[in-house]
Amino acid sequence: MHQILHTRRFLLGNTYKTCCSIFARMMQAVCVDVPGGPENLVLRTVPKPQLKDGEVLIKVHATAxxxxxxxxRRGLYPPPPGESDIIGLEVAGTVDTLGPGVSRGWRPSDRVMALLCGGGYAEYVAVPEELLMPVPPNLTLCQAAAIPEAxxxxxxLLVFIAQVKEGEVVLAHAGAxxxxxxAVQLVHLFGAVPVVTAGSxxxxxxxESLGAAAGFNYKEESFAQGVHHFTGGKGANVILDCIGGCNWEQNVCSLATxxxxxxxxxxxxxxVEGDLLGKLLSKRGHLLSSLLRSRSLQYKADLVKAFSRRVLPYFSDQTASLRPVIDSTFHLENIADAHRRMETNRNMGKIVINVIPQNQETQ
Ligand SMILES: NC(=O)c1ccc[n+]([C@@H]2O[C@H](COP(=O)([O-])OP(=O)(O)OC[C@H]3O[C@@H](n4cnc5c(N)ncnc54)[C@H](OP(=O)(O)O)[C@@H]3O)[C@@H](O)[C@H]2O)c1
Structure with a gap:
C-alpha cells in the first residue's frame, strides 16, 4: 500500500513538473486563423518564440x-518572409532572457521598447538587440509602447528621406x-514649420496643441488653398503623404519649387489619372516613397541608433518637449474593440494595448 502511494505521488509530481515546464514554454497571443473583420482576432495559447543569435526575449507589458x-488582419499585408505571423509592430516591456551572442549590455529586467517586424500582440516577443531602445525614465511602459513605430x-521620413531643414514648411496629412x-512634434523640434490636414x-x-502652425480640415476646405495662403504662394517644402490617390492634384499644387x-x-x-508628371516637372518636384517594415535589419538598426541619439533625450528633458500622444488604452482581450476604433478613424494619437492580465497590473 505504502509503495503504491509513493509511486502515485512520484507520478503526480512528475506530471506536475511536466505541466509546469510546458506552461513555461507557452504564452497568450492574438491569432488570426481566418483573415477578416475584428471579430476574427482570437486570444490563444501558443509557444513562446525561440531566441535566435543576437536576439532578446521581451516580456511584453504593452503594444500599440x-x-x-x-x-x-484582413490578409492584405503579410509579414516579411521568416517573421512572426502574429500581428504587432511595436512593444514596451522588460528584458526576460538574453539569446546567444547578445553583446550590447542589455540585462534582465531592463525597461525597453522595440520596433518589430511582427509578434507584438503577445506576452513575449523575440527581437534583434539592435532594435531595442531604453524606455525614457519618466515614461510608463504603456506610454513607451506608443513610440517605436510611429x-x-x-x-x-523627415531625416533619412526628406532631409528636412530648419525654416522649411512641412505639410503632414492625417495630422492627428x-x-x-x-511628425508635428519632430518638425517643430528640428526648427521647421509643421502644417497639417485632418478631418475634424x-x-x-x-x-495645433502639439505645435502645428496651421491646420486645414480637408473635408471642408481646399488644403492646397490653405497652404498657398499660409506660405504666401511659395508652397510646402516637404509633404508627408499617407493619403495618395485622391489628394494628388492638391498635393502637387501645394508643393514648393x-x-x-x-x-x-x-x-x-x-x-492617379491626369497630368501628374507634367505638374511635378514644372515645379522640379521630387516624388519619394518609403516603407519601413520591409527594410533590412541594418537599415533599421541605423535608424534606431540615430533616433536614440537625436530624439530620445527630448522625451525626458526638463521641459519634456516631446510626448507620445495616447488616444486610448485597451486590454489584450478587447483587441477587437481597439481595431474597430481605429478602423472608424476615431483615434487621435495612438491606441495602446495593455498585455498584462488585468489581475496582475502594477502600473
Ligand atoms: N511607410 C511606412 O513605413 C509607414 C509606417 C507606419 C505608418 N504608415 C502609414 O501611415 C499612415 C498613418 O498610420 P497611423 O497608424 O498613424 O494611422 P492612424 O493613427 O490610424 O490614423 C489614420 C488617420 O488617417 C486619416 N484618414 C484615413 N483615411 C483617410 C482618407 N481616405 N483620406 C484622408 N485621411 C484619411 C483619418 O484621420 P482624419 O479623421 O483626419 O481623416 C485616420 O484617423 C497609414 O497610412 C499607415 O499605413 C506607413
Whole structure:
C-alpha cells in the first residue's frame, strides 16, 4: 500500500513538473486563423518564440496599434518572409532572457521598447538587440509602447528621406494620426514649420496643441488653398503623404519649387489619372516613397541608433518637449474593440494595448 502511494505521488509530481515546464514554454497571443473583420482576432495559447543569435526575449507589458495591423488582419499585408505571423509592430516591456551572442549590455529586467517586424500582440516577443531602445525614465511602459513605430517612421521620413531643414514648411496629412502626432512634434523640434490636414476640428486642435502652425480640415476646405495662403504662394517644402490617390492634384499644387513629396501610405487610393508628371516637372518636384517594415535589419538598426541619439533625450528633458500622444488604452482581450476604433478613424494619437492580465497590473 505504502509503495503504491509513493509511486502515485512520484507520478503526480512528475506530471506536475511536466505541466509546469510546458506552461513555461507557452504564452497568450492574438491569432488570426481566418483573415477578416475584428471579430476574427482570437486570444490563444501558443509557444513562446525561440531566441535566435543576437536576439532578446521581451516580456511584453504593452503594444500599440498601427494602420498596417488592420490590413494584416484582413490578409492584405503579410509579414516579411521568416517573421512572426502574429500581428504587432511595436512593444514596451522588460528584458526576460538574453539569446546567444547578445553583446550590447542589455540585462534582465531592463525597461525597453522595440520596433518589430511582427509578434507584438503577445506576452513575449523575440527581437534583434539592435532594435531595442531604453524606455525614457519618466515614461510608463504603456506610454513607451506608443513610440517605436510611429516615431521611427516620422523620423525616418523627415531625416533619412526628406532631409528636412530648419525654416522649411512641412505639410503632414492625417495630422492627428499616430505618425502625424509624432511628425508635428519632430518638425517643430528640428526648427521647421509643421502644417497639417485632418478631418475634424478636434483633430486640428490636437495637432495645433502639439505645435502645428496651421491646420486645414480637408473635408471642408481646399488644403492646397490653405497652404498657398499660409506660405504666401511659395508652397510646402516637404509633404508627408499617407493619403495618395485622391489628394494628388492638391498635393502637387501645394508643393514648393524643388519640394520633396514623400509618399508613405495610400489610405486615399492608389490610382492617379491626369497630368501628374507634367505638374511635378514644372515645379522640379521630387516624388519619394518609403516603407519601413520591409527594410533590412541594418537599415533599421541605423535608424534606431540615430533616433536614440537625436530624439530620445527630448522625451525626458526638463521641459519634456516631446510626448507620445495616447488616444486610448485597451486590454489584450478587447483587441477587437481597439481595431474597430481605429478602423472608424476615431483615434487621435495612438491606441495602446495593455498585455498584462488585468489581475496582475502594477502600473
Ligand atoms: N511607410 C511606412 O513605413 C509607414 C509606417 C507606419 C505608418 N504608415 C502609414 O501611415 C499612415 C498613418 O498610420 P497611423 O497608424 O498613424 O494611422 P492612424 O493613427 O490610424 O490614423 C489614420 C488617420 O488617417 C486619416 N484618414 C484615413 N483615411 C483617410 C482618407 N481616405 N483620406 C484622408 N485621411 C484619411 C483619418 O484621420 P482624419 O479623421 O483626419 O481623416 C485616420 O484617423 C497609414 O497610412 C499607415 O499605413 C506607413
Amino acid at each position: 496599434l498601427n494602420r498596417a495591423d488592420l490590413l494584416q 516615431w521611427l517612421t516620422a523620423f525616418q 494620426s499616430g505618425v502625424g502626432t509624432a 476640428p478636434e483633430k486640428l486642435k490636437m495637432a 524643388d519640394g520633396r513629396w514623400v509618399l508613405y501610405g495610400t489610405m486615399g487610393g492608389r490610382a
